[in-house]
Amino acid sequence: MPRFSDKFRYWALVLPALAIMIVFYIWPLLGIWVISLNEPVVGLGNYAKMADSNAVKTSFVITFRVAFVTTIGCLILGYIVAYAISNFAGRVKPLMIALVLLPFWVSVLIRSFSWIVLLGRSGIVNDALRGAGIIDSPLRLMHNEFGVVLAMIHVMLPFAVLPMMANMRGISSSYVDAARGLGASEWTAFRKVYFPQTMPGVMSGALLVFVLSLGFYVTPALLGGGRVLMISEYITYQIQEFLNWGLGSALSVTLLVATALVIAVAARFVNLRSALLERG
Amino acid sequence: MTDTTDHEAKLDLVEIAAYRYREGRLTRRGFISAMAALGVLPALGSKALAGANELVVVNWGGRPTEVLQEVLGDTYTAATGVKVIVDGSGPSGGKIRAMVESGAVVWDLCDSGMGTAIILEQQGITQPIDYNIVDRNKVIEGTAYSNGVGNYVYSYVLATNSKMLGGNVPKTWADVWNTKDFPGMRTFRKSVRGMLESAVMAQGVPTKDVYEVLGTQDGINGAIDMFRKLRENIIVWGSGSDSQNLFLQEEVAMGNIWHTRAFLLKDQIEGGTFDISFDGGVIAPGVWVVPKNNPAGTEEVMKFIAHGQDPALQVKWLELIGSGPINPAAAALVPPELAAWNPSSPENLATQILYNDEWYAKNQQAAEELYIDALIN
Amino acid sequence: MAQSTFRIFFSTGAWLVLAFLLLPILVVIPVSLTDTSYIGLPKEGLSLQHYAAYFQSPGWMAATWTSIWIGLVVAALATAFGTAFAIGCWFLSDRASTVARWILITPILVPPVVQSLGFYRFWVTLGLIDTNFGVILAHTLLALPYVSISVFAALANLDRRIPQAARSLGASVWQTVRAVVVPAAIPGMITGAIFAFIVSFDEIVGVLFITVRNVTTLPKKIWEGIQEDIDPTIASVATMLVVLTLIVTAIRILRK
Numbered sequence: 014m015p016r017f018s019d020k021f022r023y024w025a026l027v028l029p030a031l032a033i034m035i036v037f038y039i040w041p042l043l044g045i046w047v048i049s050l051n052e053p054v055v056g057l058g059n060y061a062k063m064a065d066s067n068a069v070k071t072s073f074v075i076t077f078r079v080a081f082v083t084t085i086g087c088l089i090l091g092y093i094v095a096y097a098i099s100n101f102a103g104r105v106k107p108l109m110i111a112l113v114l115l116p117f118w119v120s121v122l123i124r125s126f127s128w129i130v131l132l133g134r135s136g137i138v139n140d141a142l143r144g145a146g147i148i149d150s151p152l153r154l155m156h157n158e159f160g161v162v163l164a165m166i167h168v169m170l171p172f173a174v175l176p177m178m179a180n181m182r183g184i185s186s187s188y189v190d191a192a193r194g195l196g197a198s199e200w201t202a203f204r205k206v207y208f209p210q211t212m213p214g215v216m217s218g219a220l221l222v223f224v225l226s227l228g229f230y231v232t233p234a235l236l237g238g239g240r241v242l243m244i245s246e247y248i249t250y251q252i253q254e255f256l257n258w259g260l261g262s263a264l265s266v267t268l269l270v271a272t273a274l275v276i277a278v279a280a281r282f283v284n285l286r287s288a289l290l291e292r293g
Numbered sequence: 294m295t296d297t298t299d300h301e302a303k304l305d306l307v308e309i310a311a312y313r314y315r316e317g318r319l320t321r322r323g324f325i326s327a328m329a330a331l332g333v334l335p336a337l338g339s340k341a342l343a344g345a346n347e348l349v350v351v352n353w354g355g356r357p358t359e360v361l362q363e364v365l366g367d368t369y370t371a372a373t374g375v376k377v378i379v380d381g382s383g384p385s386g387g388k389i390r391a392m393v394e395s396g397a398v399v400w401d402l403c404d405s406g407m408g409t410a411i412i413l414e415q416q417g418i419t420q421p422i423d424y425n426i427v428d429r430n431k432v433i434e435g436t437a438y439s440n441g442v443g444n445y446v447y448s449y450v451l452a453t454n455s456k457m458l459g460g461n462v463p464k465t466w467a468d469v470w471n472t473k474d475f476p477g478m479r480t481f482r483k484s485v486r487g488m489l490e491s492a493v494m495a496q497g498v499p500t501k502d503v504y505e506v507l508g509t510q511d512g513i514n515g516a517i518d519m520f521r522k523l524r525e526n527i528i529v530w531g532s533g534s535d536s537q538n539l540f541l542q543e544e545v546a547m548g549n550i551w552h553t554r555a556f557l558l559k560d561q562i563e564g565g566t567f568d569i570s571f572d573g574g575v576i577a578p579g580v581w582v583v584p585k586n587n588p589a590g591t592e593e594v595m596k597f598i599a600h601g602q603d604p605a606l607q608v609k610w611l612e613l614i615g616s617g618p619i620n621p622a623a624a625a626l627v628p629p630e631l632a633a634w635n636p637s638s639p640e641n642l643a644t645q646i647l648y649n650d651e652w653y654a655k656n657q658q659a660a661e662e663l664y665i666d667a668l669i670n
Numbered sequence: 671m672a673q674s675t676f677r678i679f680f681s682t683g684a685w686l687v688l689a690f691l692l693l694p695i696l697v698v699i700p701v702s703l704t705d706t707s708y709i710g711l712p713k714e715g716l717s718l719q720h721y722a723a724y725f726q727s728p729g730w731m732a733a734t735w736t737s738i739w740i741g742l743v744v745a746a747l748a749t750a751f752g753t754a755f756a757i758g759c760w761f762l763s764d765r766a767s768t769v770a771r772w773i774l775i776t777p778i779l780v781p782p783v784v785q786s787l788g789f790y791r792f793w794v795t796l797g798l799i800d801t802n803f804g805v806i807l808a809h810t811l812l813a814l815p816y817v818s819i820s821v822f823a824a825l826a827n828l829d830r831r832i833p834q835a836a837r838s839l840g841a842s843v844w845q846t847v848r849a850v851v852v853p854a855a856i857p858g859m860i861t862g863a864i865f866a867f868i869v870s871f872d873e874i875v876g877v878l879f880i881t882v883r884n885v886t887t888l889p890k891k892i893w894e895g896i897q898e899d900i901d902p903t904i905a906s907v908a909t910m911l912v913v914l915t916l917i918v919t920a921i922r923i924l925r926k
Contacts, residue, residue, distance in 0.1 A: 019761075022843040026758030030751040030814055031770050038777060038811045041788030048791065068666035075669065090687045097684030101677060111919045112688040118915045119695055120872035122892050123908040127694045129896065130701055130709055130905070134478075135543045137697065137711060156528045156544070170691060199676040228781020230875055235896060239483050239529030242669045245783040250483070250665075252787070257658075265784040272779065289778070290771055291823065535897060541708070 042269075049262035059263035069247070069264065073271075076243045079162060079233070080226035084173075086166040087222045088215060091173030095214070098174075099181035113174050121168055125235045128164040129155065132236070156238025164232045172225060173218035176288060180214025217288035220279040227272055244268050347376045348589045348597055351384040352404035369600055375593060384582075386413055393418045393584050401587040401594050407650035410441030410580045420583045426595035431602040431620040433637055435647050436578040443578035444601060445610070446617035448552040448636040448645060449487030450574040456566035457546035466495035466573050469547055470519060472526055477546030480539045481520070483529040485660045486653065487575045490646060491549050492519035494573045504649045513660055521667040529668065540567065552636055556615025559634070569634075571641035577648035578619060611635055695912055702905035709902055720906040730891060730907065737871050737888035740802065744809040744870040749863040751810070752817025756858070757851050759818075760825045761833075771822070775815040782875035785812075790879045800882040808880060809870035816869060817862030824858025825851070 049059050063069050098109045116124065131137050132154035139151040154160055184207070192202040230245035237246070244264060251261040276285070348369070369377050384403035390413065392398050405413070413419045419440040429437040436443030451469065455462045463475045469491070481488050493503045493516050506512035520527070528545055530536035536550040540558050555569045583594050607618035608626045617636035618624070624638040632638055636645070704710055705717035724730050755774060759767040777785060789808050790799070798804030828851065836846045874889040881890065888907070895904045 019843060023758045023761040026754040026847075027762070027767065027770055028758075030755035030774060030818070033751070033807075034774055034776075034811060034814060037792070037807060038785070038788070039773065041792035042776075042780065042785065044791055045784065045788050066662050066666070067670060068662050071666060071670040090690070093680055093683040094687045097680045101681050101684075107923045109684070109688060111923050112692055115915060115919055116691050116695060118868065118919075119912055120874075120889060120892075122872070122874055122889050122896070123698065123911060124695060126892070126896055126904055126908060127697045130697055131694060133542055133544065133709075135710070140711075167691065167694060170687070199674055203676070224779060228783065230781075230783050239531070240524070240527070240669055242665065245781055247665075248783050248787070258791075262787065265781075265787055268781055269784055272781065276779065289775060290768075290819070291826075532897060 045262045045265050045269075048258055049266050052259035052262070059259040060267075062260060063263050063267065068242075072242050072244055072247045073267075075158075075241060076227060076245075076268075079158065079165065079241065079243060080223050080229075082158075082162050083165045083169055083226045084219050084223045086162065087169045087173035088219055090166065091170055091177060091218060092211075092215065094170075095174050095177035095181055099178060099184075110178075113171050116167065117171050121231050124168060125164060125232045128160065128167070128232075128236060132160050132163075155236055156240060158237075158241050160236045161233050161241045164236050165226060165229060168229075168232060169222045169226060172221045176217035176221065177211065177214040180211055180217070184210050213284065216279070216283045220276070220283050220288055224272055224275055227275065228268065346374075346589075347378060348401050348593055349378045349399060350402045350404075350597070351400045368606070369597055372600065373596070375589075375597075377597070385409075389413060389582070389584050390416065390418050393586070396586075398584050398586050398588060400584055401589045402597060403582050403584065404444065405441065405580050405582045407436075407438075407441070407578065407580055407648070408654055410438055410582050411650065411654070413582055414438070414440035418585060420585055420587070420591060422581075422583070422598070423591060423595045426592070427598045428602060431604075431622065433576075433578065433619055433621055433642070436580065436619060438580070441580040441582045442598060443619040444581050444598075445607070445619050446576050446578045446637050448571060448574040448576045448617065448641075449482075449491070449549055449648075450552045450555060450569045450571055450636075451491070451547070452540065452550050452555045452558070452567070452569045453547045454540060454543070454545075454562060454567050456562075456564060457543060462568070463547055464570065464572070466491040467497065469549075470495040470523055472523070475547070477526070478528055478544060479523065479526050480528050480530050480536055480545040480548030480550065482536075482549065483531045485657060485664045487577070487648065488520075488549055488664070489513070489516045489660065490575045491573060492516040495519060500573065500644070500646045503646055504652050507652060507656070513656065513663065517660070517663045517667045520664065521670075524668050527668060537561075552617070552634070553615045556634055571636060572644040574636070574641070574645040575648050576617070576636055576642070576645045698905045698908040698912060701902055702909040704902050704905075707901065709905070720902040721910075723901075723903045724906050727903070729886070730903065733886045733888045733891035734907075736802075736886060740806055740809065740887065741867040741870040743806050744813055745863045745867040747806070747810045748813035748817045748866040749859055752814050752862055752866075753821050753852075753855055753859050755814075756818045756821035756825065757847060757855060760822060760828075760851070771818065774818050777812045778815045786876045786879040789876055793880050799880055800884045802885055804880050805877060805885055805887070808876045809873055810866075812873060812876070813866035813869040816865035817859070820862040820865065821855050821858035824855050824861075828854040 050056070052059075094109070094113060098106060098113075102109050129136070133139070134151045134153070134155075136154070138154060139148075142148045143151065154163075188206050188210070189202045192206045193199070197205065228245055229243065230249070233241050233243045234246045234249075237243070242250070245268070248261045248264045248268070251257040251264065279285070369375060384400060384405060386405070386409040389400070389403055389405075389409075392400060410419070421439050422437070422442045424437070427442055429442070432443040433446065436446075451463070451466065453462045457477055458475060461475060463469050463471070468475055469479060481491075489507060490503050493506050493512065494500065496515065496519065498506050507516065528539060530539060530548070530550065533551055533554045536548065537554045537558055539545045539548070540550075541561060552569060552571070552574070555567070558567050559565075559569075561567075581598050583591070587594060602620050604618065604620050604623035604626055607620050607623040610616050611618055611623070611627060611634075612631060615634065618627075619637065621637060621639070621642070624632075624635060627635050627638065632640075635641060700711050701709060702720055703716040703718070704712045704720070705715050706713055752774075755770075759771055793799050793804050793808075796804075798807065833846045833850050836850050837843075841849065872889060873887075874893055877885075877887050877890045878893065881887075892904055892907065895901070
């Protein structure tokens, strides 16, 4: 049988999924670009309006700031967990991994609901602190950036831990042992020898968390109280409140381009193939 | 011009009625008559076609078909024998226009807003109201247009929970902006509608001059700046139920919310500490519009509108879900304990300002941008 | 060996972070058992009233079933399409197939609100708004990346020479796929199907855009509950989902 015909058959397996993805996903996504240039009038009006708007600028700043702080938080906390699991866990390793994965399976909505219950003005944390006599009047833990970032770190943490763990699995202990043998302290050996080897994992984790945070909607919308207006919420606001599809689409295109740029920049530091395409 | 009708406010009324019904405070019959009075005679599906001797009324709520049937029986049908089908698919200006322009008009009467009514009239989409049948004296002054007439009212009001304020309750919008004497969080809408007005009044502008001040860019900027100053104390509400939750969860101590939501809160917040003031409120009507070439004919629709102006029916509706009677005569029939909660009582009308749709048509989009910027920047 | 501060720092730190991951989720459990009608800890005693409210509510029940059956359909569709895709790509393993794989994972990277906007506009023209099929199609697209990634990962362990041998012994492409490749892909298919079900079962933003009244999934019902009448019924639903997750996780740990 000629090779050509085999190849044809393999493509027959590939095409159904690829075709529906292109027709029903990629095509509508391109449609957003068209809307942004066509509604309400043809031209770059929506983009001009966007560039003029202080609110849009602020919203982008908030989006990037929240995504950045979330990423840093996830990396620090996630590194500690990944390191402990990879090096000290022993028999409890499966339990620790399960605890990392557990929040993955509980929907973001439910976790946001939990945070609302915890952080509200008459929420559990405030009640407990007041009951213990630590505070007199309730603290503002929600409806601000603090609450949003806290809940977002909770959501994103597994995305940081997993790539770092995968990376640490491949690190041989012999370098650290050698450094220790030469008299380096545990801290020094970690800092000078181990940590640099984990950078690929850290970067993969950072990329995933940052990209996912940029487009995050549910948690900021529920916990932000309208004051932490990230771009995704801004888009729905334009569309639901004003039926302003043109501006909403222009914002979407901008967010899409921003996400693509982040990934493009990250490509210099991260092996995208292993970070995205081949992650287990 | 853009469509400035506050569709959410309409949806909210439906929600409140449904809430009351679930809560058991509305009997089935009461619920139905409330829905009928609201003009939310529920849906038979968007493709409901009116046959002979039928009337299709369209508004914003989706309630089961059997409720709709009951509504008809209870009100108009009982009186006239004319069948009424209510479709809850939301008669936005765009939809009405498309229907009229396509020549396939299936709607007889639509629950719209002032802004949309004005636009549709200009575009020649709607019919004039026949004020020989509909009584222009049975609606609040300023809500009888040539091609549209008010059907109920709702207000943006100052709501307070004295329990969270230690009994020290703000009386005016200026008090709301005084965080020193009245500490605590405030809630305002995630939109300038009904909000900028209070910021202007907080600057000491008399009620009647509010839209004059907002007529200049300086006036708008001044109002926006008021929100910028207050923003650390603001949590915004997106939907009516949102505003209700913020008070219920004690996230806020005061705010500018719909009086219809406040009507529910007064019973929900223990100890009667929740109160509202119509002083400095912004009152807005829902408006009936009739598409051109409506299937049931002009006369039948006008009779139906006139039927809905009955003060007794309107009071019933206030009692059940707090919607304000459009007919000022209804005020006399309102039970005394509810008089303070009636947005269209003479006392309350005197202290409020009528929502100015023309202003919103002209300025809303730009103002919204500034408003968000002030809140988040 | 004595515990060094280094070790103590990382071990203690790790457990604290894990507690941070777990505890907030568990908060829904006591709240769901509250005897009050509002969100809070139980006051005078425990009560199952909010579970009763859930099971007696036609709305919650309907939403739950909708989510379950849509999730199952999505899992089946995404697994079928995604497995065929991954197997085809695995055989091809050329530039073009890598491009195809990148295209298939775009839904992971595109912000949910942006893709939902695209869905909404296209679904309007197709008449799919507020239909079960519209939701199934959208969720299948969102689930495909997970299936294709996990099946491809499973195939990484398959020796390329085995299908080659099968082919040289006269087996057709289809016979080879059925007899050699699919068995190797099965672990990935199972993982992928579970992922696909979860993706659909938890998806909220798309549903908010492309459904109105006819289709209500569980996440949409929870969303409306949080936005509208916050009541402990949501906590009871959440508790059941959390406990289910805990049980499944515990079983998996114990089996290891």
